[in-house]
Structures are given as C-alpha cells and as structure tokens.
Amino acid sequence: xxxxxxxxxxxxxxxxxxxxxxxxxxxxxxxxxxxxxxxxxxxxxxxxxxxxxxxxxxxxxxxxxxxxxxxxxxxxxxxxxxxxxxxxxxxxxxxxxxxxxxxxxxxxxxxxxxxxxxxxxxxxxxxxxxxxxxxxxxxxxxxxxxxxxxxxxxxxxxxxxxxxxxxxxxxxxxxxxxxxxxxxxxxxxxxxxxxxxxxxxxxxxxxxxxxxxxxxxxxxxxxxxxxxxxxxxxxxxxxxxxxxxxxxxxxxxxxxxxxxxxxxxxxxxxxxxxxxxxxxxxxxxxxxxxxxxxxxxxxxxxxxxxxxxxxxxxxxxxxxxxxxxxxxxxxxxxxxxxxxxxxxxxxxxxxxxxxxxxxxxxxxxxxxxxxxxxxxxxxxxxxxxxxxxxxxxxxxxxxxxxxxxxxxxxxxxxxxxxxxxxxxxxxxxxxxxxxxxxxxxxxxxxxxxxxxxxxxxxxxxxxxxxxxxxxxxxxxxxxxxxxxxxxxxxxxxxxxxxxxxxxxxxxxxxxxxxxxxxxxxxxxxxxxxxxxxxxxxxxxxxxxxxxxxxxxxxxxxxxxxxxxxxxxxxxxxxxxxxxxxxxxxxxxxxxxxxxxxxxxxxxxxxxxxxxxxxxxxxxxxxxxxxxxxxxxxxxxxxxxxxx
Numbered sequence: 133x134x135x136x137x138x139x140x141x142x143x144x145x146x147x148x149x150x151x152x153x154x155x156x157x158x159x160x161x162x163x164x165x166x167x168x169x170x171x172x173x174x175x176x177x178x179x180x181x182x183x184x185x186x187x188x189x190x191x192x193x194x195x196x197x198x199x200x201x202x203x204x205x206x207x208x209x210x211x212x213x214x215x216x217x218x219x220x221x222x223x224x225x226x227x228x229x230x231x232x233x234x235x236x237x238x239x240x241x242x243x244x245x246x247x248x249x250x251x252x253x254x255x256x257x258x259x260x261x262x263x264x265x266x267x268x269x270x271x272x273x274x275x276x277x278x279x280x281x282x283x284x285x286x287x288x289x290x291x292x293x294x295x296x297x298x299x300x301x302x303x304x305x306x307x308x309x310x311x312x313x314x315x316x317x318x319x320x321x322x323x324x325x326x327x328x329x330x331x332x333x334x335x336x337x338x339x340x341x342x343x344x345x346x347x348x349x350x351x352x353x354x355x356x357x358x359x360x361x362x363x364x365x366x367x368x369x370x371x372x373x374x375x376x377x378x379x380x381x382x383x384x385x386x387x388x389x390x391x392x393x394x395x396x397x398x399x400x401x402x403x404x405x406x407x408x409x410x411x412x413x414x415x416x417x418x419x420x421x422x423x424x425x426x427x428x429x430x431x432x433x434x435x436x437x438x439x440x441x442x443x444x445x446x447x448x449x450x451x452x453x454x455x456x457x458x459x460x461x462x463x464x465x466x467x468x469x470x471x472x473x474x475x476x477x478x479x480x481x482x483x484x485x486x487x488x489x490x491x492x493x494x495x496x497x498x499x500x501x502x503x504x505x506x507x508x509x510x511x512x513x514x515x516x517x518x519x520x521x522x523x524x525x526x527x528x529x530x531x532x533x534x535x536x537x538x539x540x541x542x543x544x545x546x547x548x549x550x551x552x553x554x555x556x557x558x559x560x561x562x563x564x565x566x567x568x569x570x571x572x573x574x575x576x577x578x579x580x581x582x583x584x585x586x587x588x589x590x591x592x593x594x595x596x597x598x599x600x601x602x603x604x605x606x607x608x609x610x611x612x613x614x615x616x617x618x619x620x621x622x623x624x625x626x627x628x629x630x631x632x633x634x635x636x637x638x639x640x641x642x643x644x645x646x647x648x649x650x651x652x653x654x655x656x657x658x659x660x661x662x663x664x665x666x667x668x669x670x671x672x673x674x675x676x677x678x679x680x681x682x683x684x685x686x687x688x689x690x691x692x693x694x695x696x697x698x699x700x701x702x703x704x705x706x707x708x709x710x711x712x713x714x715x716x717x718x719x720x721x722x723x724x725x726x727x728x729x730x731x732x733x734x735x736x737x738x739x740x741x742x743x744x745x746x747x748x749x750x751x752x753x754x755x756x757x758x759x760x761x762x763x764x765x766x767x768x769x770x771x772x773x774x775x
Contacts, residue, residue: 177313177366178418182469183261187211188254188310190465192415193407195299195351199459200543201246203693211255215268218252233283234291240545241294248283248295249303250311257314269315273323276311280330285337296337299352302359305334309362328367335363335372343379349391349399351409357383358412358419365423377425384416388430396437397491401519403445404458404541407466410438414466414473432474439470439478444486445495448506448532454540455493455510455527457518457554459693485598487591494588496598500625503718504531507628509620511588511602517581521569522559523610524586524602524618528628528716533665534649535716536560540690548695550575552688556610562618562632563643567610584608589617590771597751598622599772606636614640623751623774627717629674629739631753634710642710644703646671650691653684653699659723661701670723671701674713674730674739678705711737720744731763738763750775 174180182191189209194202205226206214227235227247236244253272260268285296294300312319312327319327342356357380364376391409392398398409413435420427442463447453451460467478485496494509506529512522520538528536539558542548552558556568571579585608590601599621606615619631634642652664660672661682673679687700705712717726725744730737736755740763742748752773754761761768766775 174313174316176422178422179310179415180313181472183258183314186465186469188258189214189251190462191411191469192306193411193461193466194251195355195408196402196404196457196459196541197242197544198246198249198251198303199404199461200541200693201243202251203459204543205243205246206252207692211258214252214255215259218256219267219271223247231278232291233279233295234293237292237294242544244292245294245300248279248292248300250307251303254307254310254314257311260318261314266318269318272311272315273319273326276308276326276330280326285333298341299355301334301337301341302352302356305331305338305359306362308334309366313366328369331363331367332370332372335360335367335370335376338363339372339375339379342383343375347383347386347390349387351391351398351400351402351405351412353383354387354391354409354412357387358416361416361419361423365419365425377423380416381425381428384413384431385428388413388428388434392434392437393488393490395488395490396434396441397488397493400517401456401491401514402458403452403455404461405518406438406442406445406452407461407463410435410442410466410470413438414470417473435470435474436476439467439474439476441488442467443478443480443482444484444488445493445508446481447527447534448481448504448529450480453508453527453538454690455508455522455525455538456520457541457544459541459690485593487588487600489588492586492588494591494600494620496593496600496620496622498598498622498625503625505529505622505625505628507598507600507620507622509588509600509602511586511604512584513586514581514583515569516571516579519581520554520559521556521561521572523556523561523569523584523608524604524616525560526618526620526630527560530665530669530716530718531667533667535651535663535665535669537647537649537689539647539688542690542695543693544577546695548688550577553690554579557645558647558687559645560647561645562616562634563645564610564612564614564616564634565641566643567612569610592770592772594774596624596774597772601771612636612640613638619753619772621751621753621772623741623749626743626747626749627715627741629751630714630716631737632710632712634707634712636708639706639708642705642707642712644705644712644714646701646703646714647687647689648699648701649689650696650698653701655682655684656723660726662719662723668719670715670717670719670726672715672717672723672726672728673703674715674728675711678707678710678712680704680706713737713739715739715741717741717743733761733763734758735761736763740764 256268256272338360360376360380364373446463454460471478487494492513496507498505508527510525554572585605592599601619604616606613614636617633621629654662663669681704683702685700686697689698719725727742729740735758737753739751
C-alpha cells in the first residue's frame, strides 16, 4: 500500500480525510454542492432512465457464481427486500459480527468474494434515490468507510488474498459508480472524495490485471473492460482515465469479434451466463455514447444477435435453460433494456424453433390449441471447465411446465458441484457399461476443457414435425467404441419421440437416464410410466420387450439455487445393435390410453401411435445409409417423415 493511502486510511479512521478533486465531469466541480449539481451529474449517467423501473440486480444480471450466492444468502434481487434484510443483520449472521471480510476465503471462496464485490450495496443507493430514506445513505457510507479501513491493499495486513484481485475489483468499481451517482447530491465533499480515491485504486488494479493479460474469450476479461470503461467515462479526473478507455476498447473489440460464434452463442457454452454477458456489451454501448467514444465496429450487430439468441433459447417461463454451470436466469429485464437501447422489440421468447449450428444447440417449439412443446437438444460439443458431461442431452417442457430437465448447477463452493452436478449421471444422457466421464467426475473443481465429436448432424422443420439428430462418435472415451445417435422429434404437436440407436461389434449394457423435476411418477408396468405434473404425460418405451429393467431412483436438481431431491428414471437394456424409442404423450387418466407399435428393418424404424382420442400417427426414421424407408404401406425418401 502506498504511503499516501496509509495516511489517507489513518485520517479516515479519525474522520479528517479530505481530498480536493475538481472537474469530476467536464465543466462541473467535484466538490460543488449547488442544488442543480445532482441533476448535472445524473444527466451524464447513461443508466439513469432505468433506475425507476429495475432493481439493480435485474438491470445488471449477475455472473453465475454471484447469482448462486445471492440466492443462498438473500434469495431476492428486490432492492427493498435486500436493504431490509441487510439492515436486519443478515450479513453479520453469515460473516460474523463485526463482519470478517476474509472469514470464508479458504472454505467457501464464492461466498467470500460475493461479500467483497458489493453486489448488494447499490440497493441502498437506489432505495435512497427513490425514497429519500437517509438511513440507507448512512448505512452505505458507513459500510464503505469500514471496508476501506479494514481492507488495505498491503498484502501483509489484508484479511483477504482475493479482495484486490480480478472480478472483485471490477464488480466493486461498477457498484461504487452506481452508489455515487445515485446519492451524489446528498454526499459530503469528504464522502465523494472517499469514493473517488477508492475508484482511483481500483483503476490501477484493473489496468495492471486485465490490461496486462493476453487477450482471451473469458467473460472475466470482458467484465474487467466494462469496469474500466465505467471509470474512464464516469470519472474523467482519474489520472488513468484515458488509458482506462483505450484498454477497455481494445479488450471489448477482441471480445465482440472472438468471444461469440457467428450464430450469436458464446464460446464458453454458458447459457445462464448469457444475460450477464449481454449486459456487458449493452452498458459498454451506453457508456461509449455518453462518453462520445467511437463504438467497436461489431458491437451493435452483436447486441442484436445476443438479443435474438436469448429470445430463441429462453424457456417457456422466460428463463435461460440451466445447461452447464447455469442458473435459470430471467430474461425479461435484459431483453427490455436491449430493446430500448437498440430501438427494437425483442419478445421474451420467439415461439419459433431455432438451430444454432455454431453453438451446437437446437430449440424445437410446437404449439396448437391444446399442446405447447419446448424441446432443447444439447450434444455437449465441449466438456470440462464450466461445461458438464451431458452428452446428447435434452430438456422437455409441455404446456409451460418442465417435465424432463437437466439437474442444473449449484453454488460453486458446494462439493456437490463435482460429486454430482457436472457428472454424467446428473444429465439426460446414456451410460455405456456404467462408464462415466472421468474428467468431470473427479474431486478437482475445474476439469480441463476439451472439444468432443458430439454434434447435431440433422435438423428439419415442417408444418407437421420438428426433428433433430445428434451423434456421439465411437472414439469418445466413455463410449467404449459404441457409435451412438439420438433423434428427437415433435410429431404433429401431439407427442414427442426420443430414439437412441447404439451400434457396436460387441454386446454392451446401456442405461438411459431421464431426470424429472419434483413431480410424482407412477409405474404402470408394461404400459409405461405416468408423469404427473399439473398435466400428465405418458412415458412409454415403444418396445418394452428390449428394456431389461426400469428403475425410478432419486437424483438431485437445483431449485432456486438450492439442491433438492427429484426422480430420475433409469431404463436398462443390452445388445450389439440396439434401437430404443421412448414416446412422451399427453394423457387424461392412464398410460393405457396410449397404444404404441414399433417396427424395425434395414431401412430404418417406424412408430405407430394411437392416442386417447383415437388419433393415429405414423413416424418413420429412415436409416441415413438407405435411400428410402417403408412402414405400414407408407414410403419416404426423407430422413424423417410423418403420416
């Protein structure tokens, strides 16, 4: 820690610290207290129009590590509730009284850095801005003063190894900017100088850490660039303001060009992270506009792609799918603000099917007067790091309710992250001879990221069906030389088929795993399974004779960030060349209402289904190596057809 800061902290402790800073914004003295000073400052704050309509945590979506802790500790993004809980002593109940800033660093790092990133502090500033409650202002400033006193940058005296490192500094810089701008008209010159001085320290750390890194595609670096842009634009009297802006521009340019696929997906394969990443570039655009900074060339087109991606992928409840290390992040706020920034309306979800060939994810939607389907296909193109071992996995919603889900993810401090959530067994996949993905099933928190051959190879859409086929090649380590393909189809908005085909020169055991939310499952024997949500779905093996055993076990799922027990179905079968088709179909009372017949030939596989209303449908899966397939007198040359 510098000699000047030691002196500053000493004076802070005695209440005598004053720093004279002028020209906080062009033409405005930092220490002025005229009645129009606040409005002049707010006119330069590009987020001012969103203060009334959005809680801080809704306007600024969190990174997933922060979101899981937010749910565990506060359970809300509502600023009023956050202030109420924290003023009631919640932080002290978790971190000790007085608060110990480094208490959990060696045991629960995410919980420790959450505290020191100040996610919750702008809630006090916003509540003061909206209500004039001076107790909010007093708490905020007392908190900042205490944190400065007890968290010097001098490593010898710091209670924390990480408080002055990486994302902690970036988040604090952003959150302190909101705190100052929302309360500036009521702060004393000492208070304003205090925050300015802290931001000056943050700026140097950001430049040294993120500015000194090789350019990469990791979201931490883009977020660090946003923090630098905040400081460079909103604090132009900082000695490093011009350098902050230039370094931020260099990083953001790189990320707009390299951190996203051409179809809009992010290269980290993080779906819950996506609103957080979108906010980085949304707010970079707003800061560039107010700072009259030339925009990165691809920034606006990227934001349009990002909004389109969110709308296309969002689940029926308006959240991102919890695939990989993801919380089901709400999308309404980010889409509304992106729409405002880009002067374009983006719906919470498009209602249309979409295939993202670069990202390797497929969303199939089908809707009529009685049935509404959402079917997500994720082959797991990458595994490791933030990406789970959910090979050829799928999620299924029916009439706005989830029926087949991924287990999701948990707080990164939780040992279940590696003992369950990232493992093969936590996903709607298949285990061959019980083999699991070894890299993601070890105690190490971060398995090396690897690219796989798992891909979507076919995607078709017509007025009568949606179809997707994924493959996992025989050279995948846990496939044991088995070539596996999984086809998914929504047929005439009436039912869904999941067809697994295993091809090998040797006999193997196959365990098909299907994870459910916390709903009741009834086993009706040879008839199949009844999934009892708000409405009911039948789950039927098309050929029950090939299933040697059906088990309903207990697995784990993440619900609002907390781990809950939920059913997991295990279908077990054997063979060298095996076709396994599962059918999901709405029912009124019993699975016995549904009649399913399956036929297999060298040409492919046919499914005949009769539902409880007496409607008959035929679906034909043509074998890719043949020219045509015929079943029940119907012939097709297409890869998939419905009659």
